[in-house]
Amino acid sequence: MNDLPAALLLVTVLFDIGAWLSKRESLKAAALWTLWAGVIGGWIAVIAGLQAEDAIEHGEAIHELMETHETLALTTMGIFTVVLGWKLFRRARLTPPEEAGLRVLSVAGLVTVVWTGVIGGKMVFEHAAGVPTRMMKAEIENRAAGHRRRSTSMHTQTRRISIDAQSAECGMRSAE
Numbered sequence: 001m002n003d004l005p006a007a008l009l010l011v012t013v014l015f016d017i018g019a020w021l022s023k024r025e026s027l028k029a030a031a032l033w034t035l036w037a038g039v040i041g042g043w044i045a046v047i048a049g050l051q052a053e054d055a056i057e058h059g060e061a062i063h064e065l066m067e068t069h070e071t072l073a074l075t076t077m078g079i080f081t082v083v084l085g086w087k088l089f090r091r092a093r094l095t096p097p098e099e100a101g102l103r104v105l106s107v108a109g110l111v112t113v114v115w116t117g118v119i120g121g122k123m124v125f126e127h128a129a130g131v132p133t134r135m136m137k138a139e140i141e142n143r144a145a146g147h148r149r150r151s152t153s154m155h156t157q158t159r160r161i162s163i164d165a166q167s168a169e170c171g172m173r174s175a176e
Contacts (some may be wrong), residue, residue, distance in 0.1 A: 002045045002120065008038030009080055016103055032087060039084050042077045049073060056130045057166050065123045073114040079109035113132045 012034040019027035053066055083102050090098065123129035128136055 002048075005038050005041030005045050006117060008034045008041060009076075010110060012038055012080075013106045016106055020099070020103060028092075032092075035080065035084050035087070039077070039080050042073075042080065046073050046077055051132070057133055058127075058129060062123055062127045062129045065119055065127065066129070069116060069119040069123060072112055072119060076109055076112040076116055079105055079112065083109065106136050 012031050015027045015031035015034060019031055020022070053070070058066065059079065083106055084103060087094070094102070131139075162174070
């Protein structure tokens with residue numbers, strides 16, 4: 001749910017820059033449609049994030065990251081909502097300085113999208129945000145117990161033998 005709006009907003013900026021460079025109206029239209037979808041989806045993601053903030057177990061480190069993530073998400077959505085609102089208000093009759101200003105604002109929004117994603121990634125991958133404490137404890141114990149990894153070639157050979165045995169068995173059945 002969170003990745004799609006970010007991807008749409010990225011593509012919006014790329015379409016907009018492409019339309020500006022190539023003067024293609026089709027890219028300008030694509031930019032507007034993806035902006036619509038990105039803004040709607042982005043606000044849904046923000047609402048989901050606000051609900052998750054109260055629902056997941058977390059300590060102070062995650063809480064600080066959550067606050068930064070929330071601020072960045074709201075800033076990002078504010079930027080892209082203003083861009084969309086202005087484009088709709090002007091009904092696509094933008095002056096060249098307005099288009100340039102909105103393009104710069106969109107690029108700034110893109111920077112905040114990336115920054116928001118980096119902070120979100122830190123919460124999940126470095127601090128296990130959203131993982132219940134009991135599950136983290138079980139995973140820590142599991143990792144402490146160790147894991148014996150088979151070598152890739154041994155794993156491949158074992159798999160080939162298994163597949164060959166299955167093929168031979170199937171061949172014997174069809175011969176009967």
